[in-house]
Amino acid sequence: MNTADSERLGAALEQMGIQPVEKAAEADVIVLNSCVVRQGAEDKVASNLAWMAPLKKDKPERIIALMGCMVGPKTDALAKRFPYVDVFMRPQQFDPLLEIVGERTGVDWEGCVGPLTPVRPDITCHVPIIHGCDLMCTFCIIPYRRGRQVSRSIAEIALEVETLVSKGVKEVTLLGQTVDAYGYDLPDKPNLADLFARLDQIDGIERIRFLTSHPKFMTQEIIQAVADVPKVCEHINLPVQAGDDEILDEMRRQYSRQDYIDLVGRIREAMPEVALNTDIIVGFPGETEEQFQQTLDLLAVLKLDKVHCAAYSTRPGTIASRTMSDTVPEAEKTKRRQRVDLQQEQIQTEINAKLVGQYVEILVEGRQRGKWQGRTRSHKLVFFEDEAYHLGNLVQVKIDRSSPWSLQGTLAVRAKLLNPISSGTNRGED
Numbered sequence: 001m002n003t004a005d006s007e008r009l010g011a012a013l014e015q016m017g018i019q020p021v022e023k024a025a026e027a028d029v030i031v032l033n034s035c036v037v038r039q040g041a042e043d044k045v046a047s048n049l050a051w052m053a054p055l056k057k058d059k060p061e062r063i064i065a066l067m068g069c070m071v072g073p074k075t076d077a078l079a080k081r082f083p084y085v086d087v088f089m090r091p092q093q094f095d096p097l098l099e100i101v102g103e104r105t106g107v108d109w110e111g112c113v114g115p116l117t118p119v120r121p122d123i124t125c126h127v128p129i130i131h132g133c134d135l136m137c138t139f140c141i142i143p144y145r146r147g148r149q150v151s152r153s154i155a156e157i158a159l160e161v162e163t164l165v166s167k168g169v170k171e172v173t174l175l176g177q178t179v180d181a182y183g184y185d186l187p188d189k190p191n192l193a194d195l196f197a198r199l200d201q202i203d204g205i206e207r208i209r210f211l212t213s214h215p216k217f218m219t220q221e222i223i224q225a226v227a228d229v230p231k232v233c234e235h236i237n238l239p240v241q242a243g244d245d246e247i248l249d250e251m252r253r254q255y256s257r258q259d260y261i262d263l264v265g266r267i268r269e270a271m272p273e274v275a276l277n278t279d280i281i282v283g284f285p286g287e288t289e290e291q292f293q294q295t296l297d298l299l300a301v302l303k304l305d306k307v308h309c310a311a312y313s314t315r316p317g318t319i320a321s322r323t324m325s326d327t328v329p330e331a332e333k334t335k336r337r338q339r340v341d342l343q344q345e346q347i348q349t350e351i352n353a354k355l356v357g358q359y360v361e362i363l364v365e366g367r368q369r370g371k372w373q374g375r376t377r378s379h380k381l382v383f384f385e386d387e388a389y390h391l392g393n394l395v396q397v398k399i400d401r402s403s404p405w406s407l408q409g410t411l412a413v414r415a416k417l418l419n420p421i422s423s424g425t426n427r428g429e430d
């Protein structure tokens, strides 16, 4: 979501005539977009801000802005801590910066800034479809920073996707904190399946992804739409957060361990090839070894494709920070995270090894260390070598080798155009 916000602010600044530069030291305007989902992320923002102090001293007229979830309703404490920051902006509230830039450059920003689509998007692009979240998971700061759920209309999203296609985008990832809750706050109450159906009709878009789903909102209608709508990829990020019912209650996740198991079962029944990712928090206040073991067991049974595991970190202002003690020692949290990662590495090794010898369709997103790289519909990272130019193409690759994190393959045929590889004439370049 922060990447999407940054791209949109970048578009607004470019519409005002501001051009990007390679190095911060060369910039007249520097915006740091912040994440405070965990203490580690917040510390990183603070150290980046400290690093900007000499840049401001060196050129006092340089505008330094702090944006994102670190900025709450009151900025007094932040302004005191970082006196050289000129402007503080809450997530998606670009106006204060645009106003200052407008004043400095003499540009009427309200007249200049139109729809905010990224100026030079990659082959794949994020499209926020919901802002905010209506849930109140006890560990989470996001509803306090991004507010209540506000869905964008289907027409507005479709127009944005059409614009992105005209700029070369082939894949969009629809973003929301609870993306499967899309639409219930809109007057005609469309849902995510309705949005899929509309976007699937847009010529030029090859793939549609969506992120992040909440188990509570994942209806059978949405599951069936993912299975049936051709451009929607069979790839679902479905955070479970914990495998123990008591911890799930404490987190206010609104589902049980069994609900989650049943949901995964229904999704796999509709799409046997689906890739399922999840998020886990270990060391939640009061989590015992037995309760942690429940999480580990759940992951061992479900064998999901990817697990993002984080150690619990108290976020001031959340329900958990006000009502629970952070009882699990940091060293124990680290051990639990390592145990999840180790088990998951083994699971991913097995899952990916099954793909060796198979042909998979890749959307080529770029080059790295002399190889083309792209992703399967199930979001697995694949590398292959070829002299021809493939950026933005859908190609067929035969998988030769696997690791827990990626796959290596050989180009078989250009899937979309069905051109044998020998007919390629464009030369590749990094």
Ligand code: SF4
Pocket (backbone or CB within 6 Å): 133, 134, 135, 136, 137, 140, 141, 142, 143, 177, 178, 214
């Ligand atoms: S669903 Fe829960 S974890 Fe996700 S953004 Fe909303 S409150 Fe936070």
